[in-house]
Amino acid sequence: xxxxxGTETKQDRxxxxxxxxxxxxxxxxxxxxxxxIVCLMVALAxxxxxxxxxxxPSRDRNLRARYAEPDCLIGWGLRTLEGEWSCDxxxxxxxxxxxxxxxxxxxxxxxxxxxxxxxxxxxxxGSLIGLLAGFLGGWFESIAMRIVxxxxxxxxxxxxxxxxxxxxxxLMNAMYAIAITQIPIFARLARSMAISLRxxxxxxxxxxxxxxxxxxxxxxxxxxxxxxxxxxxxxxLGTAVVETAALGFLGLGQQPPAPELGKMLAESQQSLxxxxxxxxxxxxxxxxxxxxxxxxxxDALRDALDPRLRGQ
Amino acid sequence: xxxxLFRRTLExxxxxxxxxxxxxxxxxxIPGDVTSAILGERATEEAAARIRALYGLDRPLTEQYFxxxxxxxxxxxxxxxxxxxxxxxxxxxxFPATAELALIALxxxxxxxxxxxxxxxxxxxxxxxxxxxxxxxLGVSIPIFVLGLLLIFIxxxxxxxxxxxxxxxxxxSIPTITGFYLIDSxxxxxxxxxxxxxxxxxxxxxxLMTVPLATTARITRSTMLEVLGQDYIRTAHxxxxxRRAVIVGHGLRSAMLPIITIIGLQMGxxxxxxxxxxxxxxxxxxxxxxxxSIVARxxxxxQNVTLLVAGIYILVNYLVDLLYAFADPRVRVAA
Numbered sequence: 001x002x003x004x005x006g007t008e009t010k011q012d013r014x015x016x017x018x019x020x021x022x023x024x025x026x027x028x029x030x031x032x033x034x035x036x037i038v039c040l041m042v043a044l045a046x047x048x049x050x051x052x053x054x055x056x057p058s059r060d061r062n063l064r065a066r067y068a069e070p071d072c073l074i075g076w077g078l079r080t081l082e083g084e085w086s087c088d089x090x091x092x093x094x095x096x097x098x099x100x101x102x103x104x105x106x107x108x109x110x111x112x113x114x115x116x117x118x119x120x121x122x123x124x125x126g127s128l129i130g131l132l133a134g135f136l137g138g139w140f141e142s143i144a145m146r147i148v149x150x151x152x153x154x155x156x157x158x159x160x161x162x163x164x165x166x167x168x169x170x171l172m173n174a175m176y177a178i179a180i181t182q183i184p185i186f187a188r189l190a191r192s193m194a195i196s197l198r199x200x201x202x203x204x205x206x207x208x209x210x211x212x213x214x215x216x217x218x219x220x221x222x223x224x225x226x227x228x229x230x231x232x233x234x235x236x237l238g239t240a241v242v243e244t245a246a247l248g249f250l251g252l253g254q255q256p257p258a259p260e261l262g263k264m265l266a267e268s269q270q271s272l273x274x275x276x277x278x279x280x281x282x283x284x285x286x287x288x289x290x291x292x293x294x295x296x297x298x299d300a301l302r303d304a305l306d307p308r309l310r311g312q
Numbered sequence: 313x314x315x316x317l318f319r320r321t322l323e324x325x326x327x328x329x330x331x332x333x334x335x336x337x338x339x340x341x342i343p344g345d346v347t348s349a350i351l352g353e354r355a356t357e358e359a360a361a362r363i364r365a366l367y368g369l370d371r372p373l374t375e376q377y378f379x380x381x382x383x384x385x386x387x388x389x390x391x392x393x394x395x396x397x398x399x400x401x402x403x404x405x406x407f408p409a410t411a412e413l414a415l416i417a418l419x420x421x422x423x424x425x426x427x428x429x430x431x432x433x434x435x436x437x438x439x440x441x442x443x444x445x446x447x448x449x450l451g452v453s454i455p456i457f458v459l460g461l462l463l464i465f466i467x468x469x470x471x472x473x474x475x476x477x478x479x480x481x482x483x484x485s486i487p488t489i490t491g492f493y494l495i496d497s498x499x500x501x502x503x504x505x506x507x508x509x510x511x512x513x514x515x516x517x518x519x520l521m522t523v524p525l526a527t528t529a530r531i532t533r534s535t536m537l538e539v540l541g542q543d544y545i546r547t548a549h550x551x552x553x554x555r556r557a558v559i560v561g562h563g564l565r566s567a568m569l570p571i572i573t574i575i576g577l578q579m580g581x582x583x584x585x586x587x588x589x590x591x592x593x594x595x596x597x598x599x600x601x602x603x604x605s606i607v608a609r610x611x612x613x614x615q616n617v618t619l620l621v622a623g624i625y626i627l628v629n630y631l632v633d634l635l636y637a638f639a640d641p642r643v644r645v646a647a
Binding site: 030146147149150151152153154155156157158161162163165166238242245246249250252262265266268269272273275277280281284285287288291292295296299 | 326327330331334338339341446449450452453454455456457458461462464465469470580581583584585587588591592602603606607609614618621622625626629
């Protein structure tokens with residue numbers, strides 16, 4: 001009740017739509033958790049490459065530290081008692097003695113950059129196609145949407161695998177491939193928004209005042225379809241991170257020795273069978289945290305932007 | 313209804329044809345000649361030309377496409393390039409492996425996901441709701457390859473409870489009847505084989521089912537919440553029906569359609585998931601086969617199996633649409 005009355009007093013003071021969305025986000029504990037995770041991850045993704053600029057993945061090996069166990073993070077109390085406290089490898093080391101904390105840090109940074117890049121491409125290309133299709137209709141709509149249907153009929157990962165093998169394995173190609181698999185999702189969403197807005201009264205009003213098609217699209221239809229596109233983009237950021245890691249896991253993404261979370265997981269398979277869990281655990285938990293953060297935030301954004309839930 | 317059926321069928325055919333064109337185009341744009349995959353990098357030009365003639369790769373692309381379509385129409389899938397095995401034979405071995413895994417995963421996901429969603433929606437904003445919805449969000453967020461490795465480590469390596477390589481131990485043989493090991497072993501009355509096959513199936517099935525389970529639970533909850541807020545639900549309560557009768561008879565009945573749609577849409581995700589799950593658990597199914605063939609450029613496999621996979625997905629969604637129209641008059645009138 002306290003939260004509800006708080007909303008009412010705020011609304012009495014004429015809050016802008018943006019403020020009301022931010023307020024609704026702040027009132028949602030999931031949004032706070034998701035926001036905190038995303039902020040932390042973004043900060044780390046920016047800081048790690050700056051603070052550890054001298055990192056050279058090809059000279060990272062240290063065979064004396066092969067499969068070193070996580071030291072100060074786990075089993076900390078025990079070792080302090082025995083008097084051999086050290087903090088060389090908080091996350092342990094892999095089969096080449098490379099420090100997993102360092103590799104996870106750089107890998108996470110790569111994953112986030114890739115995710116953002118993928119979603120920017122997919123959102124801009126997909127929304128453009130979808131808005132044009134929905135607004136113009138006619139043959140452009142028929143052809144564009146038929147292609148979208150076909151692309152959506154493919155399992156996304158298989159399509160990405162095929163596209164990558166067309167152009168050769170590598171991080172850039174993996175990025176483009178995943179962006180292409182996400183374009184149809186945005187195109188379909190933007191089209192449905194454009195169709196519903198095309199016949200709305202304020203668009204009709206603007207049209208009768210003599211606004212050009214371009215002006216209708218850019219000043220009226222596009223800004224009003226932004227909210228669902230932003231929600232979708234947030235949710236697909238998580239998907240983009242997972243799919244890039246999946247291609248890396250299958251050996252089609254980032255090539256060694258550069259650190260990438262999916263590739264690290266693939267390499268951890270053999271050490272897993274001899275009980276060396278840390279080689280798998282830390283890259284794994286990092287991906288899960290990133291994706292969970294985006295999903296929490298995306299879900300909460302959708303709830304905050306959904307006008308049907310207003311005033312509840 | 314028959315008009316809707318006709319229209320919807322007419323729409324599915326161009327999608328399927330477009331899919332075949334897209335697959336064909338993708339494959340023939342993949343650089344790197346098939347010949348080098350067969351003969352190695354140092355093949356002579358004559359040998360390469362012979363191979364191209366053998367597989368009809370020297371003909372114009374449109375002709376190759378129509379030959380492919382003609383063969384498909386006769387049910388001829390062709391042979392693999394490496395090994396020359398008939399694709400239909402290999403498919404008859406591998407398809408049941410993937411189908412068994414995917415069906416079990418989808419079945420369990422529905423069986424567990426729908427009740428979780430219903431209970432969450434009834435006890436909205438309770439602790440139970442919060443915990444199960446956070447669990448569902450975690451389930452959507454954990455990638456298959458992380459979950460698979462985690463399960464292997466816990467139940468396979470540390471506890472040694474379950475197997476995590478292949479479908480069955482090598483020293484056990486099951487005669488193929490349906491190709492589903494669980495069913496075949498039971499038909500034979502071979503309980504040892506059944507237990508062994510089940511022990512191999514549990515971890516990959518758990519891995520593959522997590523995403524559909526979490527999605528189903530989330531969709532069920534939100535659909536039920538929408539339905540339970542309707543006026544007729546209040547009426548049903550007011551006329552003195554039991555809580556159970558209202559929730560199952562009135563609520564779940566109208567929420568069922570969107571839930572079925574979502575379960576149908578999971579198929580595409582399951583097939584993507586199968587590629588990763590089969591890679592992690594060395595499961596001899598279609599997903600792993602397709603991935604290996606794409607990488608090895610064994611184009612007859614890629615071309616036919618991808619079309620089959622996309623075709624199954626289109627078919628399932630077509631059936632879901634029909635079911636929808638059958639149950640909801642508004643859909644077929646609007647169309």
